[in-house]
Amino acid sequence: MTLDDLRVFVAVCRAGSLSAVARELDCTQSAVSQHVKRLERETGVALLERQPRGVLPTRAGRVLESAAAEGIAGLDLALRHLRDLVDGESGTVRVATGATTVRHFMAEAVVAFRRQHPRVQLEFRTESSSRGCFDALADSDLDLAWITLGAPVRGIEQRPVRELPWVLAMRADDPLADRYRADAADLRELSGLRLIRLPPDSTSATQLEAACSELGVRFGYDTSVADWDTALLLAGLGLGRAVVPAFPGLREDGELRLVPLPALRPLAVGWAVRRWDALSPPARAFADTVVECCAKSA
Missing domain, CATH: 1.10.10.10 (Winged helix-like DNA-binding domain superfamily/Winged helix DNA-binding domain)
Structure with missing residues (x-):
């Protein structure tokens, strides 16, 4: 054999x-x-x-x-990391991300990492879901995957980086826009409200449904979208309301109103790897840089 x-x-x-x-x-x-x-x-x-x-x-x-x-994936990764060790500060860091992850969570970190490690290449592979990121991580030579944390996955280690509170997004002239926040009692009053739906098979949609269920809240849905940004765009255009995570940099503007939903359990996002102790020095440095930048923007 x-x-x-x-x-x-x-x-x-x-x-x-x-x-x-x-x-x-x-x-x-x-x-x-x-x-x-x-x-x-x-x-x-x-x-x-x-x-x-x-x-x-x-x-x-x-x-x-x-x-x-x-075993082959682990061996291939180990061989590449050995080449990285021989090369010193060169090599490549391969990252799987969602459609908007780099812009919302990594922009500052990419600039900082490039300044500190100019000889290391960064490669980003876009996946449509955390499940896709897990599969890509398990089946290829990827180093890291940025995910919405969920149930344990065999052969994958997950590490939380940041918790994202939920907000109700709507157009500024919406009848609900004058609320400062919606606590548990307010949410129960809003039960049955029809929303723009996050991707039904996504971890974020599953966790939102679970968080609502804990409070006895159930929403209806009119429209489905592929990502958080699209949900916000439609909400700002007055084409519906959306419950989305408050990712870094999310702000109200003249058209968009955001009502905090502190009663809902927040969404955890972070890194997934096969083994943290097997990461190459450049991959670990990039992961740490993202963590540091996320902490600064919290």
Whole structure:
């Protein structure tokens, strides 16, 4: 059993096709098949089930694929970090973020980090959700992912950086705009209010619903959006109201009114990594710089 055998096997499981992996690796289908057969001989079990269109991992195959993928990702990351150590202050930090994360949470940190580490490259990969960030972190050579903290994920460490209180956003001439804040009793009075909905499958939407449920509050929804910024834009245009986290830099303007909702449990955001103690020095420095800048803007 070799590392190449495991790499090819993981690729076949994900592609569902021996021929597709052969094309990707620029080799014959027979060569790909030999990698899998060698693993099957050594493990003593069938790892792939042939289908009319491609292949699927057997139950044993899924066990091996999961363990191999995790191990290969960790090994690849370790090898890259060793290269970073040899290079000293050079290298690359790869970060997965949501659509608006860099602007709201990292702009100042990126400038500071670039000034302190001019030879280190920063690469940002945009993901549509925290779940997407987790998957990208587990399946690639990413160093860090900025997420909305949620339930524990196997093989991932989460570290909170900042708590974001919730606010009710609306147009300045909205009948509710004259409220200074909405406590628990006010929120219950607003139960049934129809809102612009945060992405239904997002961690922030799930946690908002849970926080409302704790207070016996239930909102209705008219419109769904892909991110917090779009919800705020529509609210400012008078096309609805939205409950969103008060991220750094969020301010009222002539068109937008923000009513604090202190009774709702705040939303925690922060870093996710495979292992903190395995981060390269540049990746740890970038993570720490973001934490410091977030603390200053709190």
